[in-house]
Amino acid sequence: MQDLAERLVSFSIEIIKLFRKLPITEEYKIIRYQLIRSATSSGANYEEAQGASSRADFTNKVRISLKEMRESNYWLRVIEGINEQSSLQDEIKNLIEESSELKNILGAICSKTTRKNT
Numbered sequence: 001m002q003d004l005a006e007r008l009v010s011f012s013i014e015i016i017k018l019f020r021k022l023p024i025t026e027e028y029k030i031i032r033y034q035l036i037r038s039a040t041s042s043g044a045n046y047e048e049a050q051g052a053s054s055r056a057d058f059t060n061k062v063r064i065s066l067k068e069m070r071e072s073n074y075w076l077r078v079i080e081g082i083n084e085q086s087s088l089q090d091e092i093k094n095l096i097e098e099s100s101e102l103k104n105i106l107g108a109i110c111s112k113t114t115r116k117n118t
Helices: 003-017 026-049 055-082 086-117
Strands: none
Touching: 003 026, 003 055, 003 086, 026 055, 026 086, 055 086
16 A cells, blocks of 8 residues: 555645646636645645654644645545546546545544544
């Protein structure tokens, strides 16, 4: 199974590759900025969590990673709704599924670490 940190890097890369295939319009420009920022931020915050100075710091970084992945999932669903290129439907659906799985994994880590802190 692929390591979570590697999955997050791969997810960011696949998001960037997707945008190379989408039209260059004003709405996609806005979505591109938001989605690339949130997707890459999720992975970066998880990476920072690996070097956390305390359990509370770790939990905080993972929570931020989860928040950013939730936002990524949102923007992908928006893209799914406005996409007019049938050739990209499967790629978009796969990214939505991956972001949902990543949300679940990050959420489980948050829940587990929060329980340990109480």
